[in-house]
Amino acid sequence: MTTLTETSVAGNDDRRDNNGSNTNAYAGHNTYAKVDQKLMVALDVDGTLVDHDGHMTPGVREAAQAVVAAGHEVMIATGRSLNATLPIIEKIGIERGYAVCCNGGVTLRLHPGLENGYEVIHKATFDPAPALRALRERLPSAKYALEDADGNFLSTERFQDASFGVEAVGVDFHTMLEATAVRVVVFSTENTPEEFNEAIDHVGLAGVTYSVGWTAWLDIAAAGVTKASALENLRLRLGIEQHLTVAVGDGRNDIEMLSWAGRGVAMGQAPAEVIAAADEVTHSVFDDGAAHVLRSLL
Numbered sequence: 001m002t003t004l005t006e007t008s009v010a011g012n013d014d015r016r017d018n019n020g021s022n023t024n025a026y027a028g029h030n031t032y033a034k035v036d037q038k039l040m041v042a043l044d045v046d047g048t049l050v051d052h053d054g055h056m057t058p059g060v061r062e063a064a065q066a067v068v069a070a071g072h073e074v075m076i077a078t079g080r081s082l083n084a085t086l087p088i089i090e091k092i093g094i095e096r097g098y099a100v101c102c103n104g105g106v107t108l109r110l111h112p113g114l115e116n117g118y119e120v121i122h123k124a125t126f127d128p129a130p131a132l133r134a135l136r137e138r139l140p141s142a143k144y145a146l147e148d149a150d151g152n153f154l155s156t157e158r159f160q161d162a163s164f165g166v167e168a169v170g171v172d173f174h175t176m177l178e179a180t181a182v183r184v185v186v187f188s189t190e191n192t193p194e195e196f197n198e199a200i201d202h203v204g205l206a207g208v209t210y211s212v213g214w215t216a217w218l219d220i221a222a223a224g225v226t227k228a229s230a231l232e233n234l235r236l237r238l239g240i241e242q243h244l245t246v247a248v249g250d251g252r253n254d255i256e257m258l259s260w261a262g263r264g265v266a267m268g269q270a271p272a273e274v275i276a277a278a279d280e281v282t283h284s285v286f287d288d289g290a291a292h293v294l295r296s297l298l
Contacts, residue, residue: 006208008024009225009256013067037244038071038072038073038240038244039072039073039240039244039245039246039297040072040073040075040231040234040235040238040240040244040245040246041067041074041245041246041247041248041294041297042073042075042076042077042100042227042231042245042246042247042248042257042261043064043071043074043075043076043077043247043248043249043290044077044078044227044247044248044249044250044251044257045076045078045080045085045088046078046079046080046163046251046269047249047250047251047267047269047285048248048249048250048267048289048290049076049088049092049290050088050140050285051285051286052285054162055292056088056091057288059288059291060288060290060291060294061091061092062274062291063290063291063294063295064092064093064290064291064294065092065093066222066294066295066298067297067298068092068094069093070297070298071078073097073098073238073240074092074094074097075096075097075098075099075100075231075234076088076089076099076100076101077099077100077104077227077230077231077247077249077257078099078100078101078103078227078260079102079103079163079183079219079251079253080101080102080163081101081102081147081151081153081163081164081165081166081183082101082102082106082120082151082163082165083107083165083166084110084162084163084164084165085099085101085108085153085165086118086165087109089110094110095110095111095112096110096111096112097109098121098234099108099118100227100230100234101230102147102182102183102221103183103219103221103225103226103227103253104124104221104225104226104227104228104229104230104231105123105124105125105147105182105183105221105222105225106120106122106123106124106182107120107121107122107123107230107233107234108120108121109121111223114216117193122230122233123149123182124182124221124222124224124225125149125180125181125182125222126180126181126184126221126223127175127180127181128146128177128179128181128184128220129177129178130146131140131184131203131205131220132173132176132177132184133177134203134204134205135186135199135203135205135218136173137203138199138202138203139184139186139188139191139199141188141190141191142186142187142188142191142216143156143157143159143186143187144156144159144173144176144184144185144186144187145153145159145161145164145168145184145185145187145189146176146179146181146183146184146185147164147181147182147183147184148180148181149180149181149182151166151182152169153166153167153168153169153282154168154169154170154171154175154176154179155168155169155170155171156170156171156172156176157175158170159185159187161185161187162297163185172189176263180201180293181220182221182222183219183220183221184219184220185217185218185220186217186218186220186268187216187217187218188216190216191216191217192214192216193212195216196212196216196217196218197212198246200212200218205214205220212252219253226253226256226257226258227249227253227254227256227257228259229256231245231247231257231260232260243262244262245260245261245262245263246261246262246263246264246265246293246297247260247263247264247275248260248265248266248267248282248290248293248294249264249265249266249267249270249288250266250267250269250270250274250285251270251271251274252271252273252274254266254270254274254277254278255273255274255277258274258277258278258279259277263279263280264277264278264279264280265278265279265280265281265282265283265293266278266280266281266282267281267282267283267284267289267290268281268282268283268284268285268287268289269284269285269286271275
């Protein structure tokens with residue numbers, strides 16, 4: 001594991017090979033700039049580009065804009081829904097390219113010639129009823145929300161969150177069971193992430209992909225769908241070689257993405273299992289860790 005320091009350039013740091021030893025795969029100052037190859041750069045949002053209050057510092061914004069302007073394929077890869085992702089895309093200046101929302105459940109193509117500047121090119125839906133029934137039996141006090149195939153949010157107890165991007169419509173639990181979902185969110189103020197993991201293990205969720213967030217927050221997507229699966233589809237579409245992929249993230253829903261990337265960088269405040277999946281660790285979100293990584297690509 002490589003830890004980035006204030007003065008280190010990420011492109012110079014030693015990388016693990018498959019045997020766990022260190023190999024200098026990025027020797028030389030600003031290797032990326034010298035070889036003039038287009039990178040595919042996947043960026044998480046919350047806890048990476050913005051803090052947990054949703055604030056993006058000027059340093060992070062300017063570094064991201066510079067990498068976009070340099071011509072690399074920069075794309076957001078977030079658990080946020082579409083409408084909560086679009087402001088971040090605009091802020092860092094991505095007008096053409098792609099974005100991954102809903103932890104891989106929705107993929108966007110961005111182009112100024114499209115209506116509203118984007119189109120949905122892939123959406124992975126699933127039947128949420130089995131998971132919802134099983135979890136409610138184990139976590140009866142939790143709140144539940146669901147994004148349907150049309151981008152609407154249905155929720156119990158008027159459950160709202162900024163990551164939804166739209167105001168959720170309060171419904172009864174039975175109505176949620178009948179919906180077709182892109183994303184299901186389970187939240188509890190009375191359970192720890194560890195208790196959520198225990199509930200998931202006990203329930204034995206089948207046919208879905210899930211991740212537990214910083215708090216007692218569970219995101220559920222369709223079977224086999226993660227940020228990494230959506231990014232791999234885009235990598236193949238763009239014809240970019242695997243070793244030219246970079247990913248930065250901080251959450252448990254970033255583990256697959258960091259493992260997938262040719263160069264996976266965990267934020268400094270990330271949990272231990274996220275750091276274990278990464279090749280490098282940068283500074284925390286409070287110390288502009290993402291900006292350090294982004295500047296190393298220029």
